[in-house]
Amino acid sequence: MTTALPAAPRSLRSDSPGSPAARGVGPLLRDWRERQRVSQLELALRAGSSARHISFVETGRSRPSEELILRLADHLDVPVRERNALLLAAGYAPRFPETSMDDPALDGLREGLDRLLTGYEPYPALVVDATYDVIAANRGITMLLAGVPERLLVPPLNAMRLILHPEGVAPRIRNLREWRGHLLEQMERQIALDRSPALRDLYEEVAAYPVLNEGVPAAHGATHPYFALPMQVEHDGRVLSFVSSISTFNTPMDVTVAELAIETFLPADRATSDYLRSLDG
Numbered sequence: 001m002t003t004a005l006p007a008a009p010r011s012l013r014s015d016s017p018g019s020p021a022a023r024g025v026g027p028l029l030r031d032w033r034e035r036q037r038v039s040q041l042e043l044a045l046r047a048g049s050s051a052r053h054i055s056f057v058e059t060g061r062s063r064p065s066e067e068l069i070l071r072l073a074d075h076l077d078v079p080v081r082e083r084n085a086l087l088l089a090a091g092y093a094p095r096f097p098e099t100s101m102d103d104p105a106l107d108g109l110r111e112g113l114d115r116l117l118t119g120y121e122p123y124p125a126l127v128v129d130a131t132y133d134v135i136a137a138n139r140g141i142t143m144l145l146a147g148v149p150e151r152l153l154v155p156p157l158n159a160m161r162l163i164l165h166p167e168g169v170a171p172r173i174r175n176l177r178e179w180r181g182h183l184l185e186q187m188e189r190q191i192a193l194d195r196s197p198a199l200r201d202l203y204e205e206v207a208a209y210p211v212l213n214e215g216v217p218a219a220h221g222a223t224h225p226y227f228a229l230p231m232q233v234e235h236d237g238r239v240l241s242f243v244s245s246i247s248t249f250n251t252p253m254d255v256t257v258a259e260l261a262i263e264t265f266l267p268a269d270r271a272t273s274d275y276l277r278s279l280d281g
Helices: 025-035 040-047 051-059 066-075 080-089 104-120 139-144 159-164 176-194 197-207 270-280
Strands: 125-128 134-137 231-235 238-247 261-267
Touching: 025 051, 025 066, 025 080, 040 051, 040 066, 066 080, 104 125, 104 134, 104 261, 125 139, 139 231, 139 270, 159 176, 159 197, 176 197, 238 270, 261 270
Parallel strands: none
Antiparallel strands: 125 134, 125 261, 231 238, 238 261
């Protein structure tokens, strides 16, 4: 069975005082365009507008319609939460709701996630939100957390803290130097996209954790090359190797759903697969 966990309250809202939305929609759209390295002309061609109109919007000389804002946001791959911020900055109401995971409207989603996570067993899998708080996890994840102190397992659990904390999973990760670098780079890419203060705070916290055991290179002792960087973790006297895959929802219409990520851990070798199946049998 999966373990459902309460998510922590979000410390950042796009419509909060002092948020980027207060700057006005023009500068925000310009920031997103420049971040994607797209010219005004190229964006105009994609969105069926003109470079002159895009320029007027960015400088505040023209107020864009709701439809244009959403069309530009779509072509600039703006996250759903930030699309609401663009609409608010232009004086429009948010278009996308932010539904609590406990809301009955998401019953179907929760049931689907539960089936997915359970069906992936005995391999580990979990669902996290935009700041890596764990929404649900299966028994494979529980197995990996064996030995972690109870005080670190008090909800809301945070995947990055559990993995990188010196009393968490980190001391058992054989290739901690490489895996830690991978996780921090992943967070840096998200921060560059979302500019979330909450995610930045989490990054600064976990990046400052002392590294008590940097481990050995991932390929150390390997008899064959891995097809992706594995997480090599000690468990019950043996070393298990996993590669992870992250999935998100296509064309989400809700902020909460848009920020969910399903991470699955696939055995990177036959020995890991056989061992997990023996536990399940």
